[in-house]
Amino acid sequence: MVTTAPNNLVYERPEGFTDTPTHYCPGCTHGVAHRLVAEVLEEMGVLDKTIGVAPVGCAVFAYNYFETDFVEAPHGRAPAMATGIKRVMPERVVFTYQGDGDLASIGMGEIVHAAARGENITVIFINNANYGMTGGQMAPTTLPGMKTTSSPNGRDVETQGYPIRVSEMLSTLDGAGYVVRRSLHDPKNIRLAKKAIRIAFETQIRGLGFSLVELLSTCPVNWNMKPVDALKFVEEKMVPYFPLGDYKLSAGAAQIKI
Amino acid sequence: MTRELWKGNEAIAEAAVRAGLEAYFGYPITPQTEVLEYLSRRMPELGRTFLQAESELGAINMVYGAACAGVRVMSTSSSPGVSLMMEGLSYIAGTEIPAVLVNVMRGGPGLGNIAPSQADYSHAVHGGGHGDYFPIVLAPASVQEAIDLTVLSFDLAEKYRSICMIILDGSIGQMMEPIQMPEMKPIQRKDWEWATNGKMGKRERRILTSIYLDPYAEEVTNLRLLERWKHIQQDEVRYKEYFLDDAEFVVIGFGTAGRVALSAVRAARAQGIKVGLLRPVTVSPFPHKVIDELVQRVQGLLVVEMNTGQMLEDVRLSVKGRVPVEFYGRLGGVVPFPDEVLSEIQRVASSRLSLEVNPREEWFERMMAH
Amino acid sequence: MQKEIIIAGFGGQGVLFSGQVVAYAAMDSGRQVTWIPSYGPEMRGGTANCTIVIADNEIGSPLVKNPPLAIALNLPSFDKYEDTLQKGGTLIVNQSMVDRGAKRGDIHVILVPCNEIAEEIGDKKLMNMVAVGALLTALPEITLKDVEKALEAHLPARHKHLLPKNYEALKRGFEAAQKIPA
Numbered sequence: 017m018v019t020t021a022p023n024n025l026v027y028e029r030p031e032g033f034t035d036t037p038t039h040y041c042p043g044c045t046h047g048v049a050h051r052l053v054a055e056v057l058e059e060m061g062v063l064d065k066t067i068g069v070a071p072v073g074c075a076v077f078a079y080n081y082f083e084t085d086f087v088e089a090p091h092g093r094a095p096a097m098a099t100g101i102k103r104v105m106p107e108r109v110v111f112t113y114q115g116d117g118d119l120a121s122i123g124m125g126e127i128v129h130a131a132a133r134g135e136n137i138t139v140i141f142i143n144n145a146n147y148g149m150t151g152g153q154m155a156p157t158t159l160p161g162m163k164t165t166s167s168p169n170g171r172d173v174e175t176q177g178y179p180i181r182v183s184e185m186l187s188t189l190d191g192a193g194y195v196v197r198r199s200l201h202d203p204k205n206i207r208l209a210k211k212a213i214r215i216a217f218e219t220q221i222r223g224l225g226f227s228l229v230e231l232l233s234t235c236p237v238n239w240n241m242k243p244v245d246a247l248k249f250v251e252e253k254m255v256p257y258f259p260l261g262d263y264k265l266s267a268g269a270a271q272i273k274i
Numbered sequence: 275m276t277r278e279l280w281k282g283n284e285a286i287a288e289a290a291v292r293a294g295l296e297a298y299f300g301y302p303i304t305p306q307t308e309v310l311e312y313l314s315r316r317m318p319e320l321g322r323t324f325l326q327a328e329s330e331l332g333a334i335n336m337v338y339g340a341a342c343a344g345v346r347v348m349s350t351s352s353s354p355g356v357s358l359m360m361e362g363l364s365y366i367a368g369t370e371i372p373a374v375l376v377n378v379m380r381g382g383p384g385l386g387n388i389a390p391s392q393a394d395y396s397h398a399v400h401g402g403g404h405g406d407y408f409p410i411v412l413a414p415a416s417v418q419e420a421i422d423l424t425v426l427s428f429d430l431a432e433k434y435r436s437i438c439m440i441i442l443d444g445s446i447g448q449m450m451e452p453i454q455m456p457e458m459k460p461i462q463r464k465d466w467e468w469a470t471n472g473k474m475g476k477r478e479r480r481i482l483t484s485i486y487l488d489p490y491a492e493e494v495t496n497l498r499l500l501e502r503w504k505h506i507q508q509d510e511v512r513y514k515e516y517f518l519d520d521a522e523f524v525v526i527g528f529g530t531a532g533r534v535a536l537s538a539v540r541a542a543r544a545q546g547i548k549v550g551l552l553r554p555v556t557v558s559p560f561p562h563k564v565i566d567e568l569v570q571r572v573q574g575l576l577v578v579e580m581n582t583g584q585m586l587e588d589v590r591l592s593v594k595g596r597v598p599v600e601f602y603g604r605l606g607g608v609v610p611f612p613d614e615v616l617s618e619i620q621r622v623a624s625s626r627l628s629l630e631v632n633p634r635e636e637w638f639e640r641m642m643a644h
Numbered sequence: 645m646q647k648e649i650i651i652a653g654f655g656g657q658g659v660l661f662s663g664q665v666v667a668y669a670a671m672d673s674g675r676q677v678t679w680i681p682s683y684g685p686e687m688r689g690g691t692a693n694c695t696i697v698i699a700d701n702e703i704g705s706p707l708v709k710n711p712p713l714a715i716a717l718n719l720p721s722f723d724k725y726e727d728t729l730q731k732g733g734t735l736i737v738n739q740s741m742v743d744r745g746a747k748r749g750d751i752h753v754i755l756v757p758c759n760e761i762a763e764e765i766g767d768k769k770l771m772n773m774v775a776v777g778a779l780l781t782a783l784p785e786i787t788l789k790d791v792e793k794a795l796e797a798h799l800p801a802r803h804k805h806l807l808p809k810n811y812e813a814l815k816r817g818f819e820a821a822q823k824i825p826a
Contacts, residue, residue, distance in 0.1 A: 034479075065472040069339070070483075079481045085470040087342045088483035090365050093335035096327065100339025100347070101470075103323045104297050108472050126335070129328035279664070279671055279679070279798075449706055450664065450679040452671040530706075537704030611709040 032058040036080050043236040043243025045200040046074060046142065050081055052210045053113070053140055056217055057084065066109040067101055069094040071123075073115035074148040092123025095130035098137040109220060111138040117147045120156040120180050127186070134191030134225035138216045141182060143197075144233040145254065152238030156180040159257055164238075179257065183230045187263035193225030195264035199232040201250040205260075215272050224268040232258055277452040282417045282442065283308035285453055286350070286376060289424040291316055292458045296345040297323035299336035301355060304388040305444035306378035309350040322461075330355040334362030334375070341366060341373045342482045344469030346428050346461075350376040352444070353394050354385065356402075363437055364403025367499070368484025371468070372431035376424075376440045378447040381607030389607025390443035392529060392580035398441050399558040399588070406496045408503040409437040410510065411558035413528040417451040419555070425456055430510065434502055435468070441557070443530050443580060445609060503559075512555040513564060517543060521550030523623055524568055526589055527578040528554045530609060535578045538615035547623045557585065565592035574598045574627045578615055581605065583634045590633075598627035601637045645700045647783060648708040650725060651775075652693035653717025653738070658772035662715070663694035665776060668794035669786050670698040678706035691720060698785060713782055715775045717741060717758070726753065734782035736775055736821065754778060756820045762813060767806075770813035777817025788814055 029035065032054030040046045057063050066084040070076060072091035079086030089097040094112035102110040119127050119141050130137065146164050147153040153166040157179050161170040171179075183197045194216055198209035209231055216227035232254050234246035241249060280288070287309045290298070298317055300310040310326065317324035323340070327333035333349045340347040351359060356377045366373050379394045381387040398411045410430050414420040423440055431438040465471075470480050486492035516536060518524065527535040532553035539551045552568065554561050568575075574597055577586045583601050593599055602618040604610045649666065653659045660681050667679040681694045695711070697703050712733040716722040718741045726748055729735050734752040740759030756778045762771040780788060792811050799807065 063473070064475050067343075067470050067472060076485065079483060083479060085472055085479050086481045086483075087339065087369075087470050088481075088485055089338075090335060090361055093331065093338075093362070096332040096335035097339035097342070099325070099332075100297065100299065100336035100341075101343050102339075103325060103336070104340045104343050104345045104347075105471060125328050126332055129332060133325075277671055279668055279677075445680060445706065448681060450667060451703075452677060533703070534705040534707075536702070540704065609707055611707065612705045613709060 030054045030058050032063055032083050034081055034083050038081055039077055040074065041237040043234060043246060044074075045231070045233040048200050048206060049140060049142060049209075049231050049233065050078065052206070052213050053111070054082060056210065056214045057082075057109070060214070060217060060221075062109045062217070062221070065107070066111070069098045069101070069110070069112040071112065071114040071118040073118045075113050075115060075142065076149065078113050092118050092121070093126055094118065094123065095126040095135070095137065095139065099130055099133070099135050102135060102137050106136070109138075109217065111140060111217070113140045113142070115142045115148065116144065116155045116157040120182050128189070131186045131189045131192045131226040131228070134193065136220050136223055136225065137227075138220045139226075139228040140213065141228055141230040142233045143182070143230055143254075143258065144235040146235055146238050148235050148238055152235070157182075157258075159253060181258060183228065183263045186228060191226050192228070192264045193266040194219040194227040194269040196228075196262045197230040197232065197258060197260050199250055199255060199260055201232065201234070201247045211274055214274050215269060218272045218274075219269045222268065222272070224266055227269070230258075232260075277454060279450050280417055280453050281308060281448065281450050282420050283378065283447040284312045285417050285421050286424050286440070287312040287316065288455060289421040290348050290374070290428075291320065292456050293425040293428045294346045294459045294461050295322065295348055295428075296461055296463070297340040297347045298349065299325050299327050299333040299340070299347070300349050301327050301330050301333050301351065303352045303355045305380060305447050306350050306352045306376070308447070309376065330358035331361065334359035337373050337375075338362050338366050338369075341371045342369070342470045344466040344471055345463060348374040348376070350378065352378045352388075353380050353382050353391070356394065356397070360403040363409070364405050364407065365484045367403065367407035367409065367437055368405060368495070369482050370435045370499070371482065372428070372435055372438070374424075374427045374431055374438050374440070376442070379441055379443045387607045388444060390445035390530060390580065390609050391607050392441075392443055392531060393584070393605070394441060395557065395579070395581055395584035398439050399560070407499055408506070409439050409558060410434065410506060411439045411441055411556065413555060413557045414440065414442050414446060415529050415533045415553060417446065417449060418453045420446060421453055421455065423555070434506055436502070436506070441529070445530050507559040510556060511559050511561050511563065513561045514553040514555060515564075516551040516553070518550035518552065518568070520548055522548040522573050523576065523619065524550050524552055524572050525576045525578055525615070525619065526552045526554070526565070526585070528557050528585060531578045531580050534610055534612055535615050537612035538619055541612060541616045542619045542623070547619060549619050549623065554585075560588045560592075562588075562592040565589060569593050569596045572597060574600065574622055576600045576602065576618055576622050577633070578610065578618070579603045580609060583637070586633060595629055598629055598631070599633050600627070601633035603637060645785060646703070647698045647713060647785065648711040649696045649698070649713040649715070649779065649783070650693055650708070650711045651696070651715040651717070652691065652721035652725060655692045657692075657717045658769065659692040659717060660694050662772035662776050663696050665773075665791060665794055666696050666779070666786065668798045669790040670696070672794050672797065673786060673790050675700060675785070676703050678703050680706045693721070713779065715779055717772065717775060719743070726751070736778045736782075738771065738775060740771075752782070754781075754821050754824050756817060758817065761816050761820060765809055765812050765816065767809055770809060773810050773813035774817035774820070777814035778821035780814075780818055781821040788818055
């Protein structure tokens with residue numbers, strides 16, 4: 017490990033991270049999202065009482081990186097597993113970390129009902145418009161016309177349907193306390209994303225119901241783009257289709273000041 | 275202790291409560307719904323967790339989560355619902371954590387019907403979910419036995435960090451019998467050395483997962499599960515025997531088929547036929563050893579099931595062709611009456627039995643001839 | 645000793661409860677007993693039945709094809725169980741709901757106007773208890789007193805004020821059946 021003189025140290029591994037290099041592809045924003053969660057848990061001083069739930073997808077090995085207890089859910093079932101954990105240990109902090117195939121396709125039932133029940137769990141939802149781990153197939157969030165390995169001519173909405181805007185949909189549920197969409201395509205948005213993640217965990221700790229932060233993310237390898245172009249794609253193509261904003265800000269969550 | 279008249283489904287629910295059930299997750303499906311309904315009232319009254327899930331998929335994964343936290347947790351369902359739960363069950367097996375699942379079986383395949391059936395024997399005993407694992411499966415034949423096995427199921431699940439399934443057909447779930455409930459045990463949450471319940475400043479972090487990306491590591495896991503299974507096979511076989519001492523013929527049946535056979539065996543005894551009954555209580559681990567011993571002193575076996583002969587295969591595995599095995603089954607939710615089994619016993623006791631016949635084929639031909 | 649009883653009728657006639665009363669009485673008098681209802685869609689189709697097995701030893705089958713005893717509270721049940729009753733058995737029939745007499749000569753068919761007797765007592769819902777009273781004439785293992793004690797012990801508290809009328813219904817049914825020559 018490289019050591020740096022303390023007075024020159026401006027950036028280091030947060031306590032919320034284990035000393036394990038991630039397996040993510042170069043340019044992918046999963047690492048950024050991970051770091052934000054780790055920083056927030058560290059800053060809130062809750063690492064010791066947090067249990068994470070990893071999904072099936074690119075973040076399947078998320079449990080290797082966080083300095084907390086972790087379990088690994090079947091594909092799509094993380095919100096159900098998190099429900100089981102939180103219900104028997106309500107004083108613990110429980111979060112899931114899920115991609116769009118996991119959450120918005122195979123796990124749609126679990127996420128909707130966890131939100132509807134107002135489960136006091138936090139969901140970090142990575143929307144990168146494709147199935148990353150299996151090699152870039154069409155996801156429920158794939159943009160119209162977007163080419164993937166299972167929509168080689170571009171997503172044809174006539175036969176393959178339309179993308180799902182998860183945050184908007186979940187915001188209609190009374191059990192949802194805090195549901196927002198942020199993006200990881202530039203430093204300003206990353207800072208906003210971190211703030212949202214903090215509010216989401218605060219929402220949980222205060223028992224204000226279900227909280228979810230949707231993070232628009234890149235997948236340069238499967239999108240067949242350079243990392244910088246991928247960031248631009250998020251800004252220019254994804255943000256217009258998936259507008260950033262606070263979709264559900266319950267009265268309680270609105271009072272949380274960071 | 276006074277006896278009380280309880281319905282099977284509700285008795286299982288209360289027995290689980292008294293065994294220290296901390297959390298229940300389920301979904302309505304006939305004929306097990308009374309368990310869910312009973313616990314929806316009982317668990318909150320005790321300050322424990324009850325949750326009606328959005329589906330059986332949700333329910334079993336809530337069980338999975340709560341089991342990771344190290345609490346006594348259970349779900350109950352019926353055949354189609356248990357099919358949905360098989361995914362979660364495989365993960366629980368792969369993660370090596372304790373959980374209890376009750377299947378109040380009904381007629382199938384598909385939507386089938388809601389009549390009593392034993393058609394999920396293979397589904398339960400031989401895995402059901404994907405991958406190499408060995409579930410403990412208990413098969414009660416009465417309401418009292420359902421209670422006793424429910425209590426036992428939590429102990430076995432924890433002792434072996436294993437799934438423990440209880441399979442009973444719908445008639446035991448719906449039947450009332452006089453029973454004695456066990457004493458209420460206070461909840462004593464154990465701080466298992468594997469539970470992911472938060473570091474809380476006391477220990478290193480823990481991970482619970484069923485993923486072993488390295489095939490060699492998975493192989494080691496599979497071997498570990500198999501080794502544990504060998505201990506279970508050695509120590510946990512349970513069965514009930516009736517009139518076996520001087521038996522020339524033995525009927526083998528589990529659950530309701532077993533108790534229906536008991537009526538038939540008694541009637542046959544009254545007619546002077548030396549027949550006994552072996553009723554496996556653990557269908558997994560299967561009582562191979564006792565059948566092996568029986569084979570050495572009886573003239574033939576008759577397997578009776580409410581399916582097409584799923585346990586028959588396990589019986590034949592013990593018999594290894596040494597004595598003739600005959601089969602009688604009713605299907606689709608039909609419960610055999612004792613007189614049907616009695617005429618089968620009479621047939622078996624009076625025929626020249628052959629080692630060569632395939633019992634299922636012969637039974638099938640008899641069924642089709644009717 | 646083992647006796648099997650089937651009680652059958654329309655949903656709402658108190659078929660399942662009257663079977664439970666018999667089961668409680670058997671249990672409280674120290675016997676083994678099973679009570680099993682028909683369940684599922686057929687319940688909603690309007691007919692209900694339950695089978696009670698009473699024995700001194702561990703009970704095998706909780707279901708029986710040819711019972712020695714049955715109560716038919718309506719005509720469809722009369723038609724069905726007159727056919728399946730064991731030779732020499734006793735069938736209690738709610739005469740108020742049938743328009744015919746017995747067809748078989750090798751069983752005892754006891755016709756009791758359960759509805760009318762219940763209405764005389766002042767509660768037509770007690771019709772099922774009239775029938776249970778009649779059944780006891782053919783089930784000497786269980787006495788009227790056993791059933792009365794079972795009702796007292798197991799009737800929900802909110803229904804306890806109905807006990808005297810239940811006792812009367814049982815007694816009237818028993819007496820009505822006794823008057824009919826076997």
